[in-house]
Amino acid sequence: MAIAALDGVTILDLSTVGPGTRCTRILADFGARVIKVGAPPRKAGVQVEPLFYAYSARRGYAQVRFDLKAEEGKAAFLALARQADVVLESYRPGVVDRLGIGFEDVRAVNPRIVYCSTSGYGQDGPASKWAGHDINYLAMGGYLHTSGRGEGGKPPIPGATIADSAAGGMHAALSILAALMRREKTGEGEYLDVSVTEGVLSLMSLYLDDHLATGAAPGPGHDVLTGRYAFYDTYQCRDGGWVAVGAIEAHFYRNLCKAIGCEQWAEHQYDDAVQPQVRSDFKAAFLTRARDEWVADLAPNDTCVAPVYAIDEVTKDPHLNARGAFVEATHAEHGSFRQVGYVLAGMDTPDGPTLAGDARNTDTDALLAEAGMDAASIASLRSQGIID
Secondary structure, three states, X not given: OOOOOOOOOXXXXXXXXXXXXXXXXXXXHOOOEEEEEEOOOOOOOXXXXXXXXXXXXXXXXXXXXXXXXXXXXXXXXXXXXXXOOEEEEOOOOOHHHHHOOOHHHHHHHOOOOEEEEEEOXXXXXXXXXXXXXXXXXXXXXXXHHHOOOOHHHOOOOOOOOXXXXXXXXXXXXXXXXXXXXXXXXXXXXXXXXXXHHHHHHHHOHHHHHHHHHHOOOOOOOOOHHHOOOOOEEEEEOOOOOEEEEEOOOHHHHHHHHHHOOOHHHOOOOOOHHHHHXXXXXXXXXXXXXXXXXXXHHHHHHOOOEEEOOOHHHHHHOHHHHHOOOEEEEEEOOOEEEEEEOOOOOOOOOOOOOEEOOOOOOOOHHHHHHHOOOOHHHHHHHHHOOOEO
8 A cells, every 4th residue: 555645644633523523534534643632531521422433433543531621631732742743623712722732832842733723713803702513604604695595585404514524624634734734844833723614715705706806796596506597406306306407518508408308498508588487397307207217318428417316325326336435344342334435535545444443442551651651650640530
């Protein structure tokens, strides 16, 4: 197997769920050594604990547990941070500084550290202390407004955690990678303030830039991507299934019109006056056959048609399985199961089943010993409940 892209990079991850953990999931699958930092069970506050299979079952993670409110626990964390490349945290703004493990604290022992804070709205500004989740960040960033509306103009619930995954997790991963590259040139680390909401702005830049440059007011039905035209929409089929149509280019659109028996509209792709009739005829056409029949005929023939899959159908799709999108995993308690594999370009898929992480076990002793702490000191911390 080739050397993993991030082989030799060590990340201390203080997150449990959300964008921070999405970020380190990506970096771990590119070969980084990710050390999850949690609290000893009897010291832990109320928090969301991911299920054993969540976030790809913590594959490739090491785990330590420190009581960061104790001076000795903070010292143990800083001992690991001294040898790390990246620290990632997702507490409320200001918490890590109060704990004594913020950027300045870590930089004092490791000037090369890349320190990434992920939060919903950023570390400062009027909304910085607001609590929030995925739907809130999509709302503030304009995503919900431009999406198709439900009854009464109701903004949709997206279903996928787009803000956590792309606007937060991938945003943080990209920023960390850029900071590591810059460190190779300067020898210095840096602090990264990753706002999930600002990541949503990046995702929404087509519409935001349109408004800022022209004063336009994008929303549902405003343009191609928000439902203005019949050729970019979803249609129900005879069996109750749905297809997604995205025939933006003229030749794809003409192919589609011919294939579904709507050739009369082939030269009226962007004619606003007839769009209601085009959409009505498209709806009637798709209702004449089952979803998979349409897909079999249309998808291979340059029409930009794809099936709207349920989740169970995604996992059975022959194309995705041929591409190795799903891998076998094994867990000490829960046995074997499948999970999403190493799907981003450049990741190296290990041979054989992947080993799922076991939240009950930690690597605390071994990692503290690696950081230079002697066995007696480790035993003392454990007896006091400061580590686990």
